[in-house]
Amino acid sequence: xxxxxxxxxxxxxxxxxxxxxxxxxxxxxxxxxxxxxxxxxxxxxxxxxxxxxxxxxxxxxxxxxxxxxxxxxxxxxxxxxxxxxxxxxxxxxxxxxxxxxxxxxxxxxxxxxxxxxxxxxxxxxxxxxxxxxxxxxxxxxxxxxxxxxxxxxxxxxxxxxxxxxxxxxxxxxxxxxxxxxxxxxxxxxxxxxxxxxxxxxxxxxxxxxxxxxxxxxxxxxxxxxxxxxxxxxxxxxxxxxxxxxxxxxxxxxxxxxxxxxxxxxxxxxxxxxxxxxxxxxxxxxxxxxxxxxxxxxxxxxxxxxxxxxxx
Numbered sequence: 243x244x245x246x247x248x249x250x251x252x253x254x255x256x257x258x259x260x261x262x263x264x265x266x267x268x269x270x271x272x273x274x275x276x277x278x279x280x281x282x283x284x285x286x287x288x289x290x291x292x293x294x295x296x297x298x299x300x301x302x303x304x305x306x307x308x309x310x311x312x313x314x315x316x317x318x319x320x321x322x323x324x325x326x327x328x329x330x331x332x333x334x335x336x337x338x339x340x341x342x343x344x345x346x347x348x349x350x351x352x353x354x355x356x357x358x359x360x361x362x363x364x365x366x367x368x369x370x371x372x373x374x375x376x377x378x379x380x381x382x383x384x385x386x387x388x389x390x391x392x393x394x395x396x397x398x399x400x401x402x403x404x405x406x407x408x409x410x411x412x413x414x415x416x417x418x419x420x421x422x423x424x425x426x427x428x429x430x431x432x433x434x435x436x437x438x439x440x441x442x443x444x445x446x447x448x449x450x451x452x453x454x455x456x457x458x459x460x461x462x463x464x465x466x467x468x469x470x471x472x473x474x475x476x477x478x479x480x481x482x483x484x485x486x487x488x489x490x491x492x493x494x495x496x497x498x499x500x501x502x503x504x505x506x507x508x509x510x511x512x513x514x515x516x517x518x519x520x521x522x523x524x525x526x527x528x529x530x531x532x533x534x535x536x537x538x539x540x541x542x543x544x545x546x547x548x549x550x551x552x553x
Contacts, residue, residue, distance in 0.1 A: 268308030283407030302358035312347030313378035397430030421479035439521035470505035474498030493538030
């Protein structure tokens with residue numbers, strides 16, 4: 243999930259960490275999407291959860307997601323110092339040491355997992371622990387610098403929060419929660435590769451094998467198109483499984499067609515300048531895609547529960 247998080251514009255001397263710097267380690271903009279998708283999973287899950295317990299669960303998921311971000315920044319401090327969009331992050335800027343970031347991330351990881359497990363259930367707690375491990379170790383340490391499929395496989399880390407929210411309510415992993423996972427998972431490659439198309443110079447300088455730098459722009463554009471089509475079709479799974487109704491179905495149709503249309507525009511971009519504009523346009527749209535799609539799911543769920551209340 244490619245939001246840019248640092249504490250740029252907040253001047254501080256090297257070695258003088260501020261609260262803002264520790265917050266930047268948590269990647270708060272990324273965390274906001276993690277929290278939203280987890281909240282959707284929690285609210286559309288069958289049954290209910292005590293509001294206080296639900297709030298604790300969301301805070302734990304947010305802290306766990308932030309801990310993943312801190313561990314990511316700890317390991318990636320060397321390449322963050324090279325890439326223009328990450329140079330002002332707290333570690334490469336010298337405001338926080340790598341050791342401090344590592345300790346911060348590990349403490350928050352343990353705290354969030356333990357509290358979530360105790361407050362809800364250990365299925366949710368275990369999923370959160372695995373998500374942190376997956377993002378920090380499988381994606382950041384192993385995949386990110388070794389394969390152009392880093393985003394494809396690593397996208398699972400950003401997709402797990404929907405399942406964690408669902409499990410916090412039900413204590414189970416179901417086909418419905420897996421469908422929500424799949425939507426976020428399939429959204430990740432076109433989202434990131436669109437960014438990589440117009441930021442490929444940064445990734446090349448840092449030695450990260452993103453798809454445009456390895457397979458070329460033409461191949462990347464074709465893969466974005468394929469993933470966009472599969473995503474648009476997979477978005478209807480909640481309707482098939484009964485989690486979403488006609489409102490969600492309509493939203494899935496409109497947003498999916500729009501996503502594929504922008505992918506086609508990118509695929510057919512005649513010049514490099516047009517390609518970069520189309521890639522940026524798709525990336526920007528993808529940021530709102532999940533929000534609008536899941537908002538439609540929440541609306542359907544709210545209406546269904548309201549109807550059950552009055553019946």
